[in-house]
Amino acid sequence: VQLQASGGGLVQPGGSLRLSCTPSGFTLDYYTVGWFRQVPGKEREAITCISSSSTNTYYEESVKGRFTISRDNAKNTLYLQMNSLKPEDTAVYECYYNLMGRVYWGQGTQVTVSS
Secondary structure, rough: OEEEEOOOOEOOOOOOOEEEEEEEEEOOOOOOOEEEEEEEOOOOEEEEEEEEOOOEEEEEEEEEOOOEEEEEEOOOOOEEEOOOOOOHOOOEEEEEEEEEEEEEEEEEEEEOOOO
16 A cells, blocks of 8 residues: 655746645545655644545645645545745655544655745
8 A cells, every 4th residue: 555646846936836646556535635745854744635525625824825735536646736836845745645543645756946
């Protein structure tokens, strides 16, 4: 059971990226899923999540209004649209799912915002 994030890269400040997350060996349909980000030397930060039916979403204050989480259960994929990126958004982004209160995350993708 694995989660794989993709879509990271180097982008200039003000730019956009779209991250994707796909599981292997299971479907995400029934889980609340979301994204962490982690900077070396700092704690992993939960920045957004979305309920199984997409009815409810949460955004950490620093990304509110710039990032949008979405999911396509038919494609078994989670997305993170990141706009108006800032240098402080530079981090490894990891997707996760919540199973009965326990959180599991997979391999992340590096996002670097720099001119």
